[in-house]
Amino acid sequence: MDSAVDNTITRQLYEIIPKKELNSWESEELLECLTELSQPQQGLLLQQLSVIWPVSHSLCLAFLDAVRPALACLDEKQFAEWVRGILGRYEAHGLQEARRFMADLDSHFICTLKGQSGLLLTDVKTRLSLYLRGVAGRPFELEKATLPGTDTATIFLPQDISIFSENDENFLVYKFLASLQWAFIRVDLYCHEMDDEDALFKALDRSAVKNRHSEIFLHRFSGTFTQPQLAMTIYHFLQTFRALSFLQKRLPGLMADSQTYFQRVVEDFPVKKENSFLAAEYSFLLEQLGKNLPLELPPGPFRQNCNSSSWRSSPSQIFLDTARVYEEVYRETSGPCIAPAPFFQGSFQVEEAHVRRLARRKEVEQQFIEALSIRILPSIAKKKEEHGDQQSAQADQPQQPDSGANLTLRLPSQQDEEKEKEPGHDQVVRHIRLDDEKIGLDIKLQELSREIMDDLGNMPQLYLDSAEKMAAGSSYEPNMITEEQGGAPLNGASLYDEWDFRRQGFRHNWCHLLEKEIQPSGGTFISTALNEHRGVIKQLKRQFEQMRSHHRFIGRQRDGDDIDLDALTEALADQQAGLPPSERLFIRQLRDQRDIAALFLVDMSSSTEGWVGKAIKESLLVMAEAMESLGDRYAIYGFSGMRRTRSEVFRVKKMEEPYNDTVQGRIAALGPKDYTRMGPPIRHFSNILSEMEARVRLLIILTDGKPEDYDDYKGEYAIEDTRHALIEAKIKGIHPFCITIDHEAQDYISHLFGEVNYLFIDDVKKLPRRMPDMYRILTT
């Protein structure tokens, strides 16, 4: 190698990576690596090093270790792509994942380039979670993880699946993996309690007693074995068998569709290691699955020792069977080498599931207490008041500060409950008693109570006491807030729930919304805008006039609301004259009435400053001018705000208010304010619109981007809440329609607004023309 070239390379390298950052053997290794490459490759590498080094030094060194095969087979563009992939992994999952990615050049990258990009969990999450919700009858969260698994509340799935070249098939794998994890929950893989635990341990008759005091049942169980790991592996295998059999019965279509996948797993499964424990057993299961045959236990220790038919009726049987299989395996080879399980079986994390269960218990407790306290608040307040009256009537004693404390909240008496228990159903609390008052619980509270009873077996009095205390401690004001997050609550504010997609439920009375006046502003905006758009306005006025409703009666009908006297006279005359009389003798009101109420809701977040804001104002003006010739009822409001305690809507024009100079002035005064929390204004105006008598109720929302607020109202949470608010509006019989102004169409838009319910405008100048057009199309 020419030493001059060598020197240039060295110099270039040290320009990117200062020499002092490297120890001597590292720089030697680096240089060695570089000098062995061809010149273009060196250039390529140095270029990418300058990208990676600032991100992470250790990543850079790991990169150099792995770079050679990549340089050998990728061209310049692909190489850059590969580096981007590495950095992506590193940033999302850390060094380990990036290393794995680099090491597995073939499957991770070459396949991608061949067009087999695989299917990402993020792309199928919505469909998958809806599917799972339907199948399981309750919501689950879906999360990314290396191995599939569950902690009984979340289902973990790999972040992408590229087993097949077709994404439909990859989706099926996702579907199967998710269904299997649900099945694991159904067969109680993470069994947390055993009713007759003592009897079970007696029957097991084992001397080793480790973990006797662990709070997790599975630990207490596995602690009775010399090799707890082996016992748990056997148990997991049996539960996998059970879950798969359950799926075969419950979702036969899924299992038939997954046949190809099982065949693929069989091919990849290492049967070669014949002598390792479970290799033959897994192969046996996979082959049955691949042929979609009803599952049978594999021959050998499993078939001899297990009685799978009684697992359902007797919960401890599977543990007894596990012990029997363990005995046999352990007797033959103490400490067998265990074959790796197929990927789909996933992880088996007893502690995580336990921790999650406890966390969920806490969460449910919190939610229940909070919701219940809100439910009983009015009654408590009433009782307090009565109590207070009594006291002051009796004497002039100073009033006790906490006069509600002597109330008791309790479950209905045993007798009541007996009556309300549905035969064969889960336990659920439908009523509670506050002293002598019976208070019904809403669906959400019932659901929570069901979860609590499922988990704990009863409803702890402590929960009720806490709820009562919480309710008694807070003053009953409509704008009460439980958790101050900054921003003073506004008097006269309306309270709105907010949808939390993570818990698949509402945060009750979460947002405070205030309606405000907007001061009309003078200036030349209006006259300039009217002048500028006068052509469009004139044209629109003519168009809109033709859409006006016609209240008219038409005569000479075969039937109708009343007799058409003219026609009747004529007919009688005809008859007299010996002519056949007409039978069209009725008048009927023609119902081509436009009974439409529209509400325009305008985004006033700070991002609308400048051109967008101006275009929105101009469009409102044009729209209002056109609406005047149409005669539909309409209102205009702006919205903005900051944090959940201060959602604001600004009134430009009320529904019945005439369009005049004041309204024009208010349009001119619309200006950028704070953030875009879309849920509360949508809910607010849905309520207002739903109370209007109109055949068609339109809620037209104008915005320039995705919903976002100063607090945690952003991203998926904000999108899901807004989507939910729109769905609520639809259920109330309102047609929401969104006009969104953005540079390019975002992926989330169709999810957020629904495929047919939005209009995307990339050039804000088109808005004054497109908005009335859209309105015309929507309402005719």
Place this chain on the structure above:
Amino acid sequence: MHGKRIEEHFIDKEPYYREQGQELTIALAAYEHKIPLLLKGPTGSGKSRFMQYLAWKLKRPLVTVSCHDDLSTSDLVGRYLIRGGETVWMDGPLTLAVRHGGICYLDEIVEARKDTTVVIHPLADDRRELPIEKKGEILTATDQFMLALSYNPGYQSVVKDLKPSTRQRFIALELAYPGPDIEAEIVQHEAKISREEAEKLVRLAEMTRSLEDAGLQEGASTRLLIHAGTLINSGIAPRQACKVTISETLSDDHELVAAIDEMISSLYT
């Protein structure tokens, strides 16, 4: 406009109805004591079928009116028609039932405008009278007359809710979807499919019903299951049958339809 004669409203053949609870006993008691009936329940849960069965049981004619927002009082009470130069009074369906002691069943009553529905008020209390304004006549119902309304509390808007003054005149029966066993029995009978197939359809219905919080307005009704079963019975592949009768009818939302399709393909091979 040619109305049917009252004789044509009798139901000769016993309609299939599987009782869920006490609804028949209660309805018969209501009839005996001349108290009108309000049936609540989701779409396709058997409200209309129940009325047919009740009418058959009581051997009274059943006059059904499907309400809509253009329904006028004349459409219910009747109007003058002119035939061959003479005016002829034509009873509307409500008058027909009142006059001949039939059962008048106003299906989806909240769809009708409020000014239309007030006409039933004097009929629904102990006066049992129907004023026929155009004829200047007040018709008193015979003992055999019964008024029944139905509505779906699930999806209608607040505006379309029944007024308390209307609803408080009625005995209300809730006809929700039956339990899984009964529902399977109904689907099996109506679609003439095997018990196993029927149970599978019911399972699918339950899956869709648990999507109600997730954006679906209503889950699959018993009626949809019967449609699906009928198609399966006539030899259409189950996946296809369920897709056309269930997933595509329940929603237009792309993601929801896809999710329901996945449920279908999980259940059916």
